[in-house]
Amino acid sequence: MPSLDQFFKAAITVDNVIFGFDDDDLKVLLIQRGEEPYINKWALPGYFVTEDEDLDTAAERVLAELTGLTNVYLEQVKAFGAAKRHPLGRVITIAYYSLIKINAFEVKPASIAEKVMWHSISKLDELAFDHNEILEACFARLKRRVRGRPVGFELLPRKFTLTQLQHLYEAILETELDKRNFRKKIISMNLLIDLNEMQEGVAHRPAKLYKFDREKYEEFVAKGFSFEI
Amino acid sequence: MPSLDQFFKAAITVDNVIFGFDDDDLKVLLIQRGEEPYINKWALPGYFVTEDEDLDTAAERVLAELTGLTNVYLEQVKAFGAAKRHPLGRVITIAYYSLIKINAFEVKPASIAEKVMWHSISKLDELAFDHNEILEACFARLKRRVRGRPVGFELLPRKFTLTQLQHLYEAILETELDKRNFRKKIISMNLLIDLNEMQEGVAHRPAKLYKFDREKYEEFVAKGFSFEI
DNA sequence: TCAAAAGTGTTCTTATTACACCCATGG
DNA sequence: CCATGGGTGTAATAAGAACACTTTTGA
Numbered sequence: 327m328p329s330l331d332q333f334f335k336a337a338i339t340v341d342n343v344i345f346g347f348d349d350d351d352l353k354v355l356l357i358q359r360g361e362e363p364y365i366n367k368w369a370l371p372g373y374f375v376t377e378d379e380d381l382d383t384a385a386e387r388v389l390a391e392l393t394g395l396t397n398v399y400l401e402q403v404k405a406f407g408a409a410k411r412h413p414l415g416r417v418i419t420i421a422y423y424s425l426i427k428i429n430a431f432e433v434k435p436a437s438i439a440e441k442v443m444w445h446s447i448s449k450l451d452e453l454a455f456d457h458n459e460i461l462e463a464c465f466a467r468l469k470r471r472v473r474g475r476p477v478g479f480e481l482l483p484r485k486f487t488l489t490q491l492q493h494l495y496e497a498i499l500e501t502e503l504d505k506r507n508f509r510k511k512i513i514s515m516n517l518l519i520d521l522n523e524m525q526e527g528v529a530h531r532p533a534k535l536y537k538f539d540r541e542k543y544e545e546f547v548a549k550g551f552s553f554e555i
Numbered sequence: 556m557p558s559l560d561q562f563f564k565a566a567i568t569v570d571n572v573i574f575g576f577d578d579d580d581l582k583v584l585l586i587q588r589g590e591e592p593y594i595n596k597w598a599l600p601g602y603f604v605t606e607d608e609d610l611d612t613a614a615e616r617v618l619a620e621l622t623g624l625t626n627v628y629l630e631q632v633k634a635f636g637a638a639k640r641h642p643l644g645r646v647i648t649i650a651y652y653s654l655i656k657i658n659a660f661e662v663k664p665a666s667i668a669e670k671v672m673w674h675s676i677s678k679l680d681e682l683a684f685d686h687n688e689i690l691e692a693c694f695a696r697l698k699r700r701v702r703g704r705p706v707g708f709e710l711l712p713r714k715f716t717l718t719q720l721q722h723l724y725e726a727i728l729e730t731e732l733d734k735r736n737f738r739k740k741i742i743s744m745n746l747l748i749d750l751n752e753m754q755e756g757v758a759h760r761p762a763k764l765y766k767f768d769r770e771k772y773e774e775f776v777a778k779g780f781s782f783e784i
Numbered sequence: 785t786c787a788a789a790a791g792t793g794t795t796c797t798t799a800t801t802a803c804a805c806c807c808a809t810g811g
Numbered sequence: 812c813c814a815t816g817g818g819t820g821t822a823a824t825a826a827g828a829a830c831a832c833t834t835t836t837g838a
Binding site: 487488489506509510525528529530531532533534 | 820
Binding site for chain 2: 830
């Protein structure tokens with residue numbers, strides 16, 4: 327059998343654009359680099375893929391090392407492999423994004439980074455490497471995905487109000503939505519369970535709480551339903 | 556400066572799903588493997604990425620070696636990197652698809668393959684490696700892309716009839732479209748130039764020939780227009 | 785004169801948009 | 812009693828779907 331040794335080999339990393347939402351703003355979790363190149367610059371959390379690891383597994387591992395979270399929504403976006411993208415040699419990176427509930431964990435130093443912080447997507451500096459470009463590609467993918475799949479709920483607490491849901495869509499789509507039309511559309515899909523609970527401790531009329539009905543969604547999909555916002 | 560040598564390195568390939576359209580059928584250009592593994596199986600044309608090559612450049616090179624074509628529509632879809640996807644070792648592949656005018660070149664043996672052949676997308680055998688999965692992902696991407704960008708024209712001759720265009724959409728979307736509604740929609744976009752020429756030598760009423768007006772499309776896009784079918 | 789595909793409008797239904805006021809709560 | 816966001820319906824418009832017959836050509 328022939329061998330692969332004659333061919334050029336490159337280091338492979340996964341980079342993960344971790345999105346969170348805090349009722350105002352869509353945010354990304356970035357780490358501050360502690361070494362060259364790009365020392366002190368903010369960067370996407372990422373790490374090298376190991377020899378026996380699937381790409382998806384590597385992306386899950388990076389996420390788990392930083393946040394402790396497993397079983398979160400994770401989607402591959404694309405590979406970035408410009409010959410000169412890494413100053414120390416040839417590194418091809420596979421970009422993923424994940425959607426997490428922003429309060430599901432406490433931001434603290436992790437094995438892969440001393441400094442970890444949520445950054446508003448609307449106020450980003452220049453990041454290390456080609457990470458601005460990667461982030462843009464992932465954000466564009468999220469924008470598209472959120473309109474055709476009910477992935478937005480991954481970013482909200484289990485119990486949420488319709489206004490929170492609307493603000494989430496507005497933050498992702500970077501547009502304003504009409505309150506009545508938005509509610510009409512969401513409610514008409516029959517995918518929300520009214521929990522018969524109310525917001526508490528707010529200085530205004532409390533809102534109803536809902537949760538997303540995943541079983542019903544899967545049932546509807548099996549019958550040909552297609553989520554669309 | 557630290558070094559990358561401590562990290563695992565993998566061979567990188569690009570695989571290219573080359574689509575063509577012949578008035579009936581959407582087709583893919585496959586090569587028959589001349590060596591192990593998967594000897595004699597049909598496979599996607601692909602090859603190893605070299606040390607100083609961008610991924611996109613490698614995909615262009617593979618396409619050019621097989622077809623002689625350059626400057627064609629080429630889009631990266633995603634990376635495939637399951638640990639066990641290649642029997643001889645770790646090979647991560649970046650999948651692309653390209654859209655070509657099927658008569659733009661003659662199918663013949665090339666440096667990377669003895670046997671090269673167009674295969675109907677609707678009648679595909681089992682391919683080498685994970686190439687069925689790659690092909691599916693690229694086809695799904697094309698289906699989505701063709702509805703929101705005027706890329707379908709890449710698969711048609713420069714001068715085409717509305718019926719050819721409709722059949723192309725039907726082949727890609729795997730559905731039937733209403734002739735009158737389709738024409739109404741296409742014509743109303745004002746993106747086709749009526750060439751004032753007719754089909755010749757057909758045993759029925761000859762159809763008008765059109766070409767796609769790329770300048771107008773770009774002008775419209777600059778004004779906020781969004782292609783949609 | 786026949787076969788085959790080209791070409792052409794109208795009606796109905798559904799989805800989208802625009803828009804303003806009263807309600808419940810905490811401070 | 813005030814400020815704040817919660818909650819609700821209708822009318823107008825636009826987009827999409829359904830549908831059948833006449834025309835032109837070559838054989």
